[in-house]
Amino acid sequence: ALPGGCGTLEELFEAITWKRLGLYGGPIVLVNTLGFYTPCVKFLESCIERRFMDDRHREMWSLVEQPEDVLGAIASAPPWPHENRNFAAL
Template sequence: MTQALSLCVFCGARAGTRPTLVEAARRLGTSIGTGGGTLVFGGGRVGLMGELAQSTMAAGGHVVGFIPEHLERIEVADRSLPELHVVSDMHSRKLGMFERAQAFCVLPGGLGTLDETFEILTWRQLGLHDKPMVLLNVEGYWDPLLALVDRIVEQGFAPPENRRLFTVVDTPEAVLPALATELAARPSASVAPDAEARALG
């Protein structure tokens, strides 16, 4: 990549049952850090979030966390971060992460991860931004989601071009090159105005 990337990563506040998913989070963090990049994430010290952040910092990257007040204990706000923002609510968290990011990556996670992912994809579909997103499909974790998107398109609830709102890769090492390719083709990614973003929240 020609310059360090500010990458927002959505992922689980739990580690899940498969060690390969934890390892994927660590490898992605190492890639971000060794590339001199910035990780923007949910600010928690537990689960894949914690593994990702610690690996990024260990590799020399900058880390920015956003966590709502009501999740400080549940997701264990990571006070070791160089930059931690405790915000009032979930929407402020998502908007803060959006504003600090040039691109997005989705690691395995639960309903919160899906919520964050679909909001950013919806904003992109509506033309509020053109920041790229990569789904890291470790061991086929996101295969059911990809099948659902195909189903939505096949049933006529979305146009075929919606499949191009995101890119799918299978390994952590493929994330940054995939984003670099798309950013090079879209050198002037736009940012949604606050008013429009809040209206859609």
Template sequence: MPIQNVCVYCGSNAGRQPVYTEVAQQLGRALAERDIGLVYGGASVGIMGVVADAVMAAGGRVTGIIPDALMKKELAHLSLTELVVVDSMHQRKTLMAERADGFIAMPGGVGTLEEIFETWTWAQLGFHKKPVGLLNVAGYYDQLAGFLDHTVEESFMQPQHRAMLAIESDPVSLLDRFAAYEPPTVSKWIRAEKL
């Protein structure tokens, strides 16, 4: 399936190092150059706002999806291709997932981690067949990647499920992996019926 829109989860802060902003701009330009639309949380702040601005500046498409509570805090980006206001965080995440053909987590906090882990879990369970990846800017996710490898070593995760999470430090390399993505075969659960 061709990648038409990618959902990017990332921080509502800019982070400590300028490289986070720089790579967010690179990702935004790369999406626009490939005619891939951005789907994201709709905020104007942090690297969320940076990646959206970069896509728009390069002539790309951006869909922001934001809960009404954050609209009232005046955090919404009002210069997007489309801004969708929803009632709850659950609606926001559902709509973002429906509109995207792949999912990328840039550096961010607990919200970013929760969102990417949820979409990765859905892929493991076969609820979707879309690529999921971490954009590992300046080694931000190195320790997390090591921990995930540890979960495999301790038999809490299957190697094929670990392999479903792409990790790259360069936006172009990650988008190349998404373009070449072949969803793995997910084993089916069989319910044993009582005789």
């Protein structure tokens, strides 16, 4: 996801939701140009810390600083097994 407006953010969170539900297993890469996604990642980390999301959820996305780093992040993204839809935050 490149920096963008509400449509980009909606689609980013939809991709995260689909990954969480096991509907999508591919990588999600945030391009943090000029720190654009830093507040978003802090918010997601807060959701994990407050136990609205499981610790394993932070493996759903990766953060890169430059567009040139996207292909490497895609190649090195950990697999997200379909079975991961069966766990929930407690």
